[in-house]
């Protein structure tokens with residue numbers, strides 16, 4: 001379970017003060033898939049960095065399975081948008097996926113098994129000996145996902161991971177992430193600026209307000225677990241949910257606040 005309680009983050013540098021997060025509270029149950037959307041600059045990346053223990057909140061808490069997060073927690077994996085920068089170009093695909101497993105102290109045989117299972121899961125079983133720069137953008141992003149999955153995290157954070165790939169690859173990666181989530185039951189938080197993507201992927205969409213950020217809406221996505229890029233997106237239920245999230249983003253951009261939220 002991931003709990004975010006009255007989280008606030010103010011950046012202060014060179015006389016400039018930015019209140020990236022005003023006051024955010026929500027919790028995600030174990031095994032849940034939640035998407036986070038909000039206008040540009042709403043503090044989505046900052047929120048994920050606080051969850052990952054990479055940024056210290058100004059106030060409030062992040063609690064993971066009962067323990068406060070004060071540094072990068074064990075059992076958490078993060079996939080960023082800039083996959084090109086997150087893979088080591090001088091290491092092969094296999095070695096890139098293996099590195100965090102070595103740091104975890106796993107024995108060789110188990111590491112080898114996890115690496116090949118993760119590569120098979122992202123349909124890259126033959127690419128283990130290649131270098132990242134020999135692969136397409138979509139393949140590199142699949143390597144980044146394989147690395148996160150091989151680590152067997154309890155919690156997976158993804159920050160706009162498909163923003164830089166073409167539409168077809170993006171659809172494939174969306175289905176891959178949903179499949180992995182359903183197979184492995186990893187608690188997943190997925191930041192996206194794409195409203196349709198948030199509804200298609202999530203069991204829940206948390207809409208953030210503009211700065212100073214709070215939770216503007218929390219939408220339960222009660223679509224069937226079995227989803228399909230064509231038929232699911234064409235259903236009236238999908239259209240209705242998309243309209244609600246869209247309205248939330250419009251409200252956020254217009255500076256509207258949730259009832260009871262401080263201005």
Ligand SMILES: Nc1ncnc2c1ncn2[C@@H]1O[C@H](COP(=O)(O)OP(=O)(O)OP(=O)(O)O)[C@@H](O)[C@H]1O
Pocket residue numbers: 011012013018019020038039040041042043044045046047193
């Ligand atoms: N290290 C930092 N130092 C100072 N200000 C920062 C820092 N990181 C982010 N900010 C500021 O905090 C605010 C929120 O940034 P953040 O990247 O978290 O938003 P975001 O919702 O992820 O934005 P986008 O959707 O455009 O990626 C912005 O005004 C940004 O300029």
